[in-house]
Structure formats: structure tokens, C-alpha cells
Amino acid sequence: MQNHPLDAPPQGLATAVVPEGAPSLRARISWGAVIGGAVVALAIGLMLHALGAGIGATTVDAVQGGTPSARSLGFGAAIWMAVSNLIALAAGGYAAARLSGTADNTDGTLHGLAVWATAFLISAVLLGNLVTGIASTVTSGAASMIGGAAQGVGSLTAAAGQQVANRTDAGGLQAMTQQVTQRMQAALEGDNAAPAAMTADQRKAEMGQLAARRLSDGPLSQLDRERLNQLVAAEYGISPQDAQQRVQRAEQQATEALQRAEATARRAADATAKGAATAGYAVFAIMLLGAIAAVLGARKGTRDLLGLRTTRLG
Secondary structure, three states: OOOOHHOOOOOEEEOOOOOOOOOOOOOOOOOHHHHHHHHHHHHHHHHHHHHHHHHHHOOOOOOOOOOOOOOHHHHHHHHHHHHHHHHHHHHHHHHHHHHHHHOOOHHHHHHHHHHHHHHHHHHHHHHHHHHHHHHHHHHHHHHHHHHHHHHHHHHHHHHHHHHHHHHHOOOHHHHHHHHHHHHHHHHHOOOOOOOOHHOOOHHOOOOOHHHHHHHHHOOOOOHHHHHHHHHHHHOHHHHHHHHHHHHHHHHHHHHHHHHHHHHHHHHHHHHHHHHHHHHHHHHHHHHHHHHHHHHHHHHHHHHOOOOOOEEEEE
């Protein structure tokens, strides 16, 4: 393909033709500049956060009672943190682009984005280690407390057991165990018996079964409802009509309690979902603004492109 005559350089001048990325097509990223910019961003961010903490502390006046509300302090802290991050990332992007020595705006922009990503990854790792350390400390402390309490309980149990062993013999313990076992069996064998002929333990055991079935499976059948009314009447010595009314009141109270619990659970789940959505949007916005700040700083720090030097021949 021949060049057009108009494309030829003026007579007597020589122009160097070089590929993009001269003097050679080498790697265009400087990781030293990126790491340096990320360190600069983190240091400036930490410094500004410390300044914000100091300013926030000066607003607390415990003597005069002029301390701002917790909501105002939290809102101000969030704004200060966002502005600090933007300033720090802009400075880091500027430092990385300047240190890389590039004169290409695209390369400078990519160095700024690399600083942004590195700074956020380092922050995430440091924050994760901090949270893990706090959780580990709390867990270790709780485990130590539980272990100490368990040791103390074990000592008390051993002492009490020794005293009980000294005051009772094997025959007495066996007789007590046999009584408890027989009582449980009698309570469980009372199903379908006449309520008046049942013991109090048997009636209460069957009433508990019917009440649990009502809560888990919904309204009782007609036979189960009549059985429950008979058990209540026999247990508390009231008429069948009063027993029926008492059972209906108990069912109504249980239903209302379940409805309130369900409504509370739904509100809590809705609040949790909204909180998670808000947090996700906030993190996305903060990261996006941080990327923009790093890019603007990098574009500002990119070196100016000098024109090619031409030499006259002859």
C-alpha cells in the first residue's frame, strides 16, 4: 500500500515513526507505583479518619449537656468518612500515575483504578482481620468464663453428690427412681380413659398433648375438642359449659399470640431485607465514587505528552 503524497513529510525533514508505547511494547503497568499510591491513599485516609474522630470527640460536652444526638453524630461521621475516602483515593491515584512515569491518559487512568482496587482489597483484609480478632477475643473470653463456671458447677456437683451419697443408700435411690418411672407411665397410660377416673397427672399430660396439637396442626376435631373440655372440667372441678368457655378463651389467646409473633417476625425480616439492600447500595455508591476520585487524581497526575523532536536534514 503506497502512502499518499500529502502524507509525506516536508522536504528536508525526517520524522521518527514509532509504535504506540514507545520505545518498545513492554508492560505498561508499574506495580511499584500502584502499591505506592495505595499506601499513600491508606495513610491519608487513616489520617483524615483520625482527624474526624478528634473533631467528633470535641463535640461531646458531658458537663454542659450540649452533646449532639447519636443520629447527628452518626450522619456526620458517615459524611466525613465518605469525603475522607474520596480525598485519599484521589491522592493515591495522583501519586501512582505520577510515579509510573506514563504520559498516556489511558495508562494513567488504569493505574488509578489499580490503586482504587488495591486500597479497597487491603482495607477489606484489614477490616476482616480486625473483626475476626474481636470475635476471637470475645469467643475466647466467653469460653474461659463458661469453662470456669462449668468447673465451679462440677465442683459443687461433686460436693453435693458426695453429701447425697453419704445420706442415702442404693435402696433408697432405687425406690425413688421406681416411683418416678411409675408416675410417668401412669400419666402416659391415661389416654381415652374417663377424665373423672384419671389422676391429675394423666389429665394434665393429655391436655398438654391436645394443646400442642392445636398449636401445631390447627383447629382440633370435634372429638378432640370435646375430650379437652371434659378433661378441663374434671381437672378444675367446673361445669362442662365453663370448661368449654375456658378452652375457647385459651385458644383465642394462643391464636392472638401466634398472630402477633408472626407479624413481629415478618416486620423483622422486612427490616433486615431493607437494611441489607440499603447497605449494598451504600457500598456500591462508595466504591463507585472512590473509583471516580482515583481516576480523576490519576488523570491529573499523568505527565504531559511532549511533542516529537524533528531534525532538519542537510
